[in-house]
Amino acid sequence: MRAPAVHRALEAEVAAARDRLDADPRVLDVGGGSGGWAVPLARAGCVVTVVDPSPNALATLRRRAAEADVQQRITPLQGDADTLADVVGAGSADLVLGHGVLEVVEDASVAVAALAAAAAPGGAISVLVSNRYAALLGRALAGRLSEARQLLHDPDGCLGGADPVVRRFDTVGLTALLERAGLAVELVQGDGVVADLVPGGVLEAHPGAAEALTELELAAADRVPLRDIATRLHAIARRAVAP
Numbered sequence: 001m002r003a004p005a006v007h008r009a010l011e012a013e014v015a016a017a018r019d020r021l022d023a024d025p026r027v028l029d030v031g032g033g034s035g036g037w038a039v040p041l042a043r044a045g046c047v048v049t050v051v052d053p054s055p056n057a058l059a060t061l062r063r064r065a066a067e068a069d070v071q072q073r074i075t076p077l078q079g080d081a082d083t084l085a086d087v088v089g090a091g092s093a094d095l096v097l098g099h100g101v102l103e104v105v106e107d108a109s110v111a112v113a114a115l116a117a118a119a120a121p122g123g124a125i126s127v128l129v130s131n132r133y134a135a136l137l138g139r140a141l142a143g144r145l146s147e148a149r150q151l152l153h154d155p156d157g158c159l160g161g162a163d164p165v166v167r168r169f170d171t172v173g174l175t176a177l178l179e180r181a182g183l184a185v186e187l188v189q190g191d192g193v194v195a196d197l198v199p200g201g202v203l204e205a206h207p208g209a210a211e212a213l214t215e216l217e218l219a220a221a222d223r224v225p226l227r228d229i230a231t232r233l234h235a236i237a238r239r240a241v242a243p
Contacts, residue, residue, distance in 0.1 A: 008218065020122070034057045037097055043068060053078065081105050085114060088118055096123065099126070102167070108177060121242045125236070185235060190220070190221050190231075193227065
């Protein structure tokens with residue numbers, strides 16, 4: 001299962017943007033890598049620019065776009081969130097994606113400001129981040145209790161130098177980060193609320209279980225407290241329309 005609640009929210013945002021603009025929405029996918037989000041969005045009729053620091057990921061994106069016959073709708077650019085303004089124009093996107101970005105950049109506030117600047121007035125910013133409390137519960141259930149305690153008390157929800165994730169978020173911290181950038185937060189939901197807890201064997205053993213799990217995941221995505229212990233947190237925030 002792959003982020004059904006996130007897909008649902010993005011589909012709604014794309015539809016709303018198309019109605020508002022009477023044109024194909026312009027999407028900027030920062031850190032979009034090999035096109036996991038870009039290709040489906042291009043299939044849906046969006047014009048997508050993907051910015052990623054990895055030449056190998058961009059090469060994979062080109063191949064996947066060609067296989068899906070949407071290469072004419074996708075522009076790959078090498079760059080990263082910290083220097084986004086060097087490769088894309090300000091206010092150039094109706095929807096900006098920063099999925100899996102804020103956990104690894106040097107300064108999350110700088111990255112969010114760059115995402116916001118790339119959005120057109122009235123445009124949306126979609127961010128998907130690792131959840132501190134899900135990581136804590138995972139460590140605790142695995143018996144790694146000292147790591148679980150560190151994730152609880154570390155200001156950034158990080159395990160130190162060996163941790164590939166620079167920071168993890170909770171709902172309050174993610175909302176505050178977006179609001180400090182002048183964005184209006186319209187949605188915070190969970191991704192992987194229950195899906196990541198269900199063994200694959202269970203889905204294989206019970207006909208219809210995969211579909212039922214998708215329905216449960218969608219129903220639980222915005223339910224507190226389930227949302228707040230999801231594997232990832234997804235937020236959509238909006239740049240204000242200029243007066």
